[in-house]
Amino acid sequence: MTGTLTIAGLGPGDEALITPEVSAALGNATDIVGYAPYVTRVPPRDGLTLHPSDNRVELQRAGEALRLASEGRHVVVVSSGDPGVFAMASAVFEALESVPQWHDLPIRVLPGITAMLAAAASAGAPLGHDFCAINLSDNLKPWPLIEQRLRLAAGADFAIAMYNPRSASRPEGFARTLAILREAGCSERIVIFARAVSTPEQRIETVLLRDARPEMADMRTMVIVCNSTTRRVGRWVYAPRQVR
Amino acid sequence: MTGTLTIAGLGPGDEALITPEVSAALGNATDIVGYAPYVTRVPPRDGLTLHPSDNRVELQRAGEALRLASEGRHVVVVSSGDPGVFAMASAVFEALESVPQWHDLPIRVLPGITAMLAAAASAGAPLGHDFCAINLSDNLKPWPLIEQRLRLAAGADFAIAMYNPRSASRPEGFARTLAILREAGCSERIVIFARAVSTPEQRIETVLLRDARPEMADMRTMVIVCNSTTRRVGRWVYAPRQVR
Numbered sequence: 048m049t050g051t052l053t054i055a056g057l058g059p060g061d062e063a064l065i066t067p068e069v070s071a072a073l074g075n076a077t078d079i080v081g082y083a084p085y086v087t088r089v090p091p092r093d094g095l096t097l098h099p100s101d102n103r104v105e106l107q108r109a110g111e112a113l114r115l116a117s118e119g120r121h122v123v124v125v126s127s128g129d130p131g132v133f134a135m136a137s138a139v140f141e142a143l144e145s146v147p148q149w150h151d152l153p154i155r156v157l158p159g160i161t162a163m164l165a166a167a168a169s170a171g172a173p174l175g176h177d178f179c180a181i182n183l184s185d186n187l188k189p190w191p192l193i194e195q196r197l198r199l200a201a202g203a204d205f206a207i208a209m210y211n212p213r214s215a216s217r218p219e220g221f222a223r224t225l226a227i228l229r230e231a232g233c234s235e236r237i238v239i240f241a242r243a244v245s246t247p248e249q250r251i252e253t254v255l256l257r258d259a260r261p262e263m264a265d266m267r268t269m270v271i272v273c274n275s276t277t278r279r280v281g282r283w284v285y286a287p288r289q290v291r
Numbered sequence: 292m293t294g295t296l297t298i299a300g301l302g303p304g305d306e307a308l309i310t311p312e313v314s315a316a317l318g319n320a321t322d323i324v325g326y327a328p329y330v331t332r333v334p335p336r337d338g339l340t341l342h343p344s345d346n347r348v349e350l351q352r353a354g355e356a357l358r359l360a361s362e363g364r365h366v367v368v369v370s371s372g373d374p375g376v377f378a379m380a381s382a383v384f385e386a387l388e389s390v391p392q393w394h395d396l397p398i399r400v401l402p403g404i405t406a407m408l409a410a411a412a413s414a415g416a417p418l419g420h421d422f423c424a425i426n427l428s429d430n431l432k433p434w435p436l437i438e439q440r441l442r443l444a445a446g447a448d449f450a451i452a453m454y455n456p457r458s459a460s461r462p463e464g465f466a467r468t469l470a471i472l473r474e475a476g477c478s479e480r481i482v483i484f485a486r487a488v489s490t491p492e493q494r495i496e497t498v499l500l501r502d503a504r505p506e507m508a509d510m511r512t513m514v515i516v517c518n519s520t521t522r523r524v525g526r527w528v529y530a531p532r533q534v535r
Contacts, residue, residue, distance in 0.1 A: 137419030175381030
């Protein structure tokens with residue numbers, strides 16, 4: 048068995064944010080597996096087979112990648128951002144669990160620039176103090192758990208990076224998120240809406256949470272609710288290092 | 292005024308984890324400012340002045356960088372990891388706040404692979420579900436706030452990435468951290484000790500929290516306390532995507 052499986056992060060969109068480690072893995076691959084819009088980011092070349100797939104088939108896609116690697120292929124599973132943050136790495140290990148004969152496959156996880164880091168950098172330094180990251184999609188967890196985490200995160204005065212804040216099929220969750228945070232006393236916190244970060248369509252908006260409206264976010268938006276000490280300087284937003 | 296200030300992340304140590312965006316900025320710089328061990332990572336060349344400084348002088352260093360940029364230099368402030376996560380970006384904006392005439396300086400923040408992403412990738416996918424990042428140093432915040440955040444993070448069942456877990460001057464904080472998490476019911480959670488990730492000295496250890504000892508961590512260690520659903524497959528540790 049000489050195949051390999053590499054789980055790689057393509058970063059938020061800009062080519063200049065793809066690490067050389069990931070570029071090298073893509074250059075050595077025989078097969079690229081992933082959600083179609085991410086696979087499309089890999090330039091085609093002779094000897095490289097692209098395997099684009101639909102959304103919400105992560106486990107099948109992971110199983111297919113493992114099967115190809117077990118047959119001796121050099122497979123790269125691509126995610127946007129970092130593969131370990133709400134992306135394909137967990138799905139691959141879940142698929143691996145069910146097939147013990149594949150446990151010895153050479154697997155590597157290559158980190159990438161996850162959306163919250165790029166969004167934070169574009170706005171200043173809102174993650175300069177303690178923070179948390181919450182996936183607002185309730186496809187894979189019960190909504191009450193999300194609400195509980197939001198309340199505890201507000202109580203901890205964490206900056207809160209929100210992945211997948213809003214989609215056409217879940218329009219109401221983000222409105223409830225804003226309402227919960229207002230109830231939790233966060234109305235005066237700064238909120239960053241960072242859409243399509245590092246792409247030509249990038250748009251950064253900052254408002255106070257009391258003025259934030261659900262329609263400011265869509266599935267291409269990273270929302271960062273800053274901690275209570277975060278302030279503005281010029282066009283920037285930053286979390287002071289010192290908290291008394 | 293034609294100077295520029297760029298705040299760049301060098302990633303956790305391996306050159307292959309430095310983004311091309313950061314490499315380009317280093318290549319165009321006239322001045323590199325930062326903590327000495329990070330400045331040392333930038334190869335010297337003609338026309339480039341290195342300004343290494345000591346630890347714990349972040350604000351002076353930031354002010355010096357802004358002054359150089361205001362004089363027309365192309366300054367890159369370097370941090371390891373991501374500059375926005377417990378690193379120099381917040382210090383630069385803090386220094387900027389006190390000098391209004393510098394508010395229009397062209398500033399860019401360039402994200403990097405922060406230690407927790409590299410540590411997570413080396414161990415599997417422990418950050419595949421909701422998580423938080425806490426700096427365990429109490430140099431810049433009161434220790435009781437750290438304790439409160441640990442308890443709330445445990446209650447939220449976040450994976451907890453711990454930066455600066457332990458230093459010679461603060462040997463006791465991490466021992467208390469482990470005790471607090473045991474009291475909070477986390478004894479059966481998996482803990483990852485990831486030391487010097489992506490360098491030749493890399494060492495990854497995983498144990499249950501009940502078996503974790505304070506001396507397993509030092510200042511070069513990233514500690515990730517996994518969430519309660521995280522499990523092992525082969526040599527890997529991963530957070531399942533689905534939580535019921």
